[in-house]
Amino acid sequence: MTTPAMSEYDWMELVSFDFRIEEGGFDSAYLSYPPTFEDPGLQTIAADERLLHRAVLGLQVELERWREVHFGDAAVLIDAHRRQAAQRREAGNVA
Secondary structure, three states, X not given: OOOOOOOHHHHHHHHHHHHHHHHHOHHHXXXXXXXXXXXXXXXXXXXXXXXXXXXXXXXXXXXXXXXXXXXXXXXXXXXXXXXXHHHHHHHOOOO
């Protein structure tokens, strides 16, 4: 399940970031685990804390729907995405 304007990777990056927000608040998530999107437009949004905060708030309905659909496997999916993101960083494949 993705939003039409995002790749699967970018959607999961947003989902992962949203879970980080839930764990420690937006400021902590932004400082410690900022999202690394593929899409240049999303990269621009992620570079500005206020824009990213508004974007996350604007997608809360979709994020909550994802949580409902993936209630039983959310942790597995997020962990898999975080491993993939780490491998990309290690390989130098980050935008």
